[in-house]
Amino acid sequence: MTSRVVEDLLRGLAPQVLGTLVRRHGQFDACEDAVQEALLAAATQWPEQGVPDRPHAWLLTVATRRLTDGWRSESARRAREDAVVALEAAAPPGTPAGPEDDDTLRLLFLCCHPALSGPSQVALTLRAVGGLTTAEIAAAFLVPEATMAQRISRGKQRIRSAGAHFSMPPPAELGARLAAVRQVLYLVFNEGYTASAGESLQRTDLTAEAVRLARELHRLTPDEGESAGLLALMLLTDARRAARADASGALVPLAEQDRSRWDRSMIDEGVALVSAALTRHPPGPYLVQATIAAVHDEAARAQDTDWPQIVALYRVLARVEPNPMVTLNRAVAVAMAEGPDAGLDVLDTLRSDDRMTAHHRWHAVRGHLLEMAGARDEARAAYREAARLTTSLPERRYLESRAAGAGS
CATH class of the missing domain: 1.10.10 (Arc Repressor Mutant, subunit A)
Structure with missing residues (x-):
């Protein structure tokens, strides 16, 4: 088995093992150190010796040994080991939660x-x-x-x-x-x-775990509109994942994506969550963002997007959670609904915010709106500055290609 496959397996098992260990023994810091040692041992041994039949049990056993080794002393050794034996008997290590x-x-x-x-x-x-x-x-x-x-x-x-x-x-x-x-x-x-x-546009292991935990959070807090909104936002956003990059891994912007590749089941689930939550809860930040995502996802073609509705929703979002990123996104929506000059007017309200003007997204949006307005030289300069500031290689390549296109 390759090291990459082992790495992916360990990343999924790590929180499960740590959770079990902390539940049994407490002392989060000691347990986390023990799990890290167990993961290191697995990363060293499994690629050569093969993954054990019960990898969760293997990791939990090794981590427990590391933990008890760290605790062992002449005065406490017997009491702690007796406690570990009793806990192991009550909850076998091969049985994850x-x-x-x-x-x-x-x-x-x-x-x-x-x-x-x-x-x-x-x-x-x-x-x-x-x-x-x-x-x-x-x-x-x-x-x-x-x-x-x-x-x-x-x-x-x-x-x-x-x-x-x-x-x-x-x-x-x-x-x-x-x-x-x-x-x-x-x-x-x-x-x-x-x-x-880094090199990758996205990390599906993180998005999958975030969605899984958001589902569990929603299950445990069914009367929380924001828990429903967060899960819906993740589903409606992640539904586009397959269309976000081309065969070479290059970024594909929303307007140019092949919408037949969007995950319709995730969209349907997300829309249903939004619809149910809006009838029962006041609009919070995640629920409003999920509603915006639903408007995007329900448009069969980019030109069918209901931009005036999205502008109105961003105004609501600006009231419930005002922040510069909301203004940045609202600038794009206003440009699409009312024209690039109107969008640039919104964007210029952020010009005095040093955090935003040091962020690649401000320059990327400015480049896009300037290109829409026909100001090609200014657009090219904005795209190049955005490319210089981003630390994502796929985004940098995309922004550099937009700069080249704006100059033609």
């Missing part, structure tokens, strides 16, 4: 503990739940690997210092924790759908 008792979701709530900062919540979730390496997370955050390693280590220490338990939060904390969980899942999905750096 079922869908009705998903340790991964509890692990997600633990990683989103309020003692952690937002960036630490995301980093720890990507490591423990998403299965990314520290180097991959560092690349996603555009920071040195050593910096990210320290952030993850501090996050684990804060969880331990806070005395956090491996359980669902109490009702009084559920609302705030749910908001953090949804934000982290949204960021994990986005990192999978449009990888922020």
Whole structure:
């Protein structure tokens, strides 16, 4: 079996094993270290010796041994080993948690503990739940690997210092924790759908895990409109995945995609979630974004898109969650509905925001709108600046090709 196949298998198993270990023994930081050692052992042995018949049980056994080795001392050895034996007898290592008792979701709530900062919540979730390496997370955050390693280590220490338990939060904390969980899942999905750096346009392992966890979150919180909205947004967005790249892996923009390749079952499910949620809940940020995605997905052709409705929805989104990215997307919608000059007027309201003008998307959108307006020289310069700023190689190649096309 190739190393890549083993890597993909381990990434899926890692959060399951970690969740089981934390549920049994507590001490998230020690368990996470033990699981990392077990993953390293598997990555070394399995490509040569083959994957064991019960890979989950193998990883859990090795991680448990690493954990108990770390705990063992003259004063506590016998008591701890007796406890481990009793726990193993109660829950055999070859029996992962079922869908009705998903340790991964509890692990997600633990990683989103309020003692952690937002960036630490995301980093720890990507490591423990998403299965990314520290180097991959560092690349996603555009920071040195050593910096990210320290952030993850501090996050684990804060969880331990806070005395956090491996359980669902109490009702009084559920609302705030749910908001953090949804934000982290949204960021994990986005990192999978449009990888922020590297050769690949997307990482289907991350999008699949984000969708799976969003489904579980919706199942556990059926009266939360935003949980339904988040799941719908992921489904309606991921439905386009097969059409986002051509045979060479080059990015294909939404307007040029072959819509027959969109996943109709995912679209139908997403639209049904949006329709049901809108009849029962006020529009929150994820539900509004899902509604926008549904309008896009229901258009048989790009020219059939109801842009005035999308502009109206972005105005609603700007009220419920105002932020520069909403304004950026609204600029595109306004340009499509009212013309490029109107879109550029909206975009220019962000010109004084240094964060946005340092982001490749601002320049990419500006290039697109300038090209629509016939200002080819300015469009070419904007595309080139966007290409310079992005860390995604597929996006860079696409932007460079747009710059070349704008100059012709």
